[in-house]
Amino acid sequence: MERRAAVIDLGSNSFRLVVFTWTGDWWKRTDEIYEPVRIGEGLSEGGVLRPEPMERAARTLELFDHFTRATGIEDVRPVATSAIREAGNQAEFLAMAKKRTGLDIRVLSQEEEARYGYLAAVNSTTLSDGVALDIGGGSMQLTRVADRLPTEMRSWRLGAVRMTERFLPGKRQTRKDVKALRTHVQKKMATAPWMRAGGRLVGVGGTVRNLATGVQHLAGQPAFGVQGVEITREALEELIDRLLELPAHDRSKVPGIKPGRADIILAGAVVIDAVMEAGGFDSLEATQAGLREGVFFETLMEGTDPPLIADVRRSAVLNLSAQYHPEHQHTQHVADLSLEMWDALAKAGRFDPAPGERDLIWAAAMLHDVGTAVDYDDHHKHSRYLILNAGLPGHSARETALIAQMARYHRKGSPSMGELAPHGRPGDEDVLNRGSAVLRIAEQLERARDQVVEAADLRLHDGTADLVLKASDDVTLARRSAEREAEIFERAFGVTLSVR
């Protein structure tokens, strides 16, 4: 049965309603309304929400309320962060919202806000030890993570809107302004020595996502979402230089930067860069998930504390697979056969596996047919499209690109990273060739979808590979079909293939 919940995030920069839909097998974000309310506009520390932003906020909440009623969503979870948390007239605002929409807004404490950012980070990446950074319009939260659990949590009033108003107001900013902000952040960071305890850094929030897109453009990488995109300090500082050259409202001229963030992205970038410097991090991994997903994970895994997805990478693949393709036995068997062959070749020392290569082949096998949801014709290309665009939490952009290309080449064509090459590393063409080759042969062995080829035993003698099929029935056609892929196999592994 499909269930739905709406999380409403009343942030300092924007309000956003996000609908999550889930069953026992999958979950996904299915709808969204975004409104750049800027409730914190003109709000200085200890100040009050001003009438105009409050009215914008109320109208937006009315819209959200209409939406949930019209679409029949009963589980609605509105949460407010920094700006509303710290407003002197918070009670007045909450009462007005209640009166006009019936919504009971939950104002998150600093700790709660940090916790949701942390949940978003650890449930959408493989972050096990390091720091989760969550920057919004009003505040920034850092969580020290050890063995996937939070050990330290802090929130600072270092949000992008707030820092813009305080350090980088007006049309043009100078290096001096940026330096002042940097110094401010560094002072704050000095109070959190656990920042320097190493590990990886994962970034959450709209500022991080937008910077990730900007960095991809800088690097000439085709953008397909920001999940797993790596932002190096070097790239971030180049981006800061480019942003500084332009007046604030024009900063969306920098490729990838959104118009709605043009005036606050510089402050966000500088805060993040200063945090990276303070913590000694060379790079930050962006994730698509944010506070809203954090709130949702609590719903999805109700009763678990903390609500952690056991294996993020595996779950991401199974989640996507379940959304599109119910033929689990077939895909599972293609995965088994592919890995059986790959393992034999790896064991025989035919190649040096790249880190995680085996996982990528498994993922590609599980997802190779999702594209049939678009159309049977060219479904290998549609699988690629769906994988790239739906994204795979727990995977880097490079890994997602490799999985997508392996799925693309599970039938037809000559494997190549093509336009995704800028996401790859040296040797990735070989990784792709190996994955595509075993996948293609496994797919041919499973043509009848009946798992009649129970095992594919690959026996290697110098220069040749004998693939011995174990089957309970005559499999002449499967054997011949597999043999048609011998050329691609030879190219990938440098051995001639015969099947019997």
Next chain:
Amino acid sequence: MERRAAVIDLGSNSFRLVVFTWTGDWWKRTDEIYEPVRIGEGLSEGGVLRPEPMERAARTLELFDHFTRATGIEDVRPVATSAIREAGNQAEFLAMAKKRTGLDIRVLSQEEEARYGYLAAVNSTTLSDGVALDIGGGSMQLTRVADRLPTEMRSWRLGAVRMTERFLPGKRQTRKDVKALRTHVQKKMATAPWMRAGGRLVGVGGTVRNLATGVQHLAGQPAFGVQGVEITREALEELIDRLLELPAHDRSKVPGIKPGRADIILAGAVVIDAVMEAGGFDSLEATQAGLREGVFFETLMEGTDPPLIADVRRSAVLNLSAQYHPEHQHTQHVADLSLEMWDALAKAGRFDPAPGERDLIWAAAMLHDVGTAVDYDDHHKHSRYLILNAGLPGHSARETALIAQMARYHRKGSPSMGELAPHGRPGDEDVLNRGSAVLRIAEQLERARDQVVEAADLRLHDGTADLVLKASDDVTLARRSAEREAEIFERAFGVTLSVR
């Protein structure tokens, strides 16, 4: 409830198993196995199927049988055409197939085969008066259609495999060989004077589909399936010239031509060209549907004779919409509001509508959100992808491109045909601008998905347009959101917009 049926097409060139899945709301082709059996190899008129092709056929049927058992498909409909129909040892072949697979193969008469081709043509295009052409490996069927009903049907032994063996065997062919084939076809056509009774020509079958792809490549049009692609005689003859330049097995070097058809595509092209000449047709419209869909339509519309889809264009849009997006009330209301505005502008003479323009806007409105099935982010781009790749029967490639681009620009970006421009005609950028503009405003009015804006009454005075909203509730935010799209509206219609 989802139902499934497998149609097995035992053609002279290839065998193909196609799975159709359907509910009360939609149907689609969900799976397929293709095997280039060439059962008719070496079979001359009145001859017998040879042992080797028969054994290939039996193994392929065994594979199909395994497949349907493994996937639990009980409704299996195997049909055989020309080669098996005419084989002296047909009974022997059928008995062997029955023994080895349990399949009861139905051998179609010439009339039945022609009828399925006709059903495919009229249920996947808007062909009302004209001719449906269905060319396979062994035979070619022509059906004269009047008011969507068949009035004449004939089958000739003019299939692509058969004509290759008889007129164009071997590695290289000359203009003289081609001329001999052409003369042969023309003689046959002389016996069907109803060919010259005018109307449109629609083409069915793998040869037609492959030629359509070839013609798209020639014209520099990005290919997204062949549904509705127009093959002019001029383009077809250019393609024939290019094919003639190459040896038979190398003809897949002509862009778009499939390797599996390299040796028989020239004969198919010449037969079609000669038929076009004989019938006085300047162009042929390709359709994705074929004999297999014809058989399926009989299943889908059981009890109706002939099984005709009442409105092919409308059904195609609703079929695609139902597969992806259940929020019918929202999309329907966006369609209503869009067309209300468009009608007012058309009535006021603000532009000259292109033929069918109103239908395109309706289709784009109904399909604008299908992309959320891929991912909410960039769902407008995903809608475009799904529309282009799933295809829309009853629409030309140009119309499908326009609908896809309107859906793409229902939010964000500046409307443009972009890389699809080669599919368009002069003025299509304006059609797109108009469609995107009304769609975008309607979408904003429907932000809350609650149909609270009941009507959008557009009142035109020289140079300005007042959009007066009828609503049962406060719609300030919807109004403001709509006003944000004023610029695109002005660009499309040349009038300034205000909303109240």
